Amino acid sequence: MMLNAAEIIKTVKKLIEVRIEMVKKDFEEHIAQLITKIALLSMMVILAVLILLFSSISLAFYFAEITYSNALGFFYVGLIYVGLFIVLYVIKDSKTIQNSILEGLHKFFVYTKNQKKDHDE
Secondary structure (H helix, E strand, C coil): CHHHHHHHHHHHHHHHHHHHHHHHHHHHHHHHHHHHHHHHHHHHHHHHHHHHHHHHHHHHHHHHHHHCCHHHHHHHHHHHHHHHHHHHHHHCCCHHHHHHHHHHHHHHHHHHHHHHHHHHC
């Protein structure tokens, strides 16, 4: 009887150890995926900023060519950004906009996990 109980305890300990290792591996995988997503998102943001910068400079020089004044060309681009800022400031408290952004970020960060679950099934 004692031998049987000792074997059961040993088996339960082994099962717990295996389960802990599985949870650790799963956690490490999720952290790696999260870091990868954050790195990708960071690169996308940097690229978007560069695109916006060079597009703005190009648009400013285009307006400068039309108005025959570099100052006016850059001023008009500045006015466009002020207009965008005002629009964003007015809609900043919109729950619809906030929910859309939150849903988009949620899809971006959780998509891989859901896709993997669908693939495993």
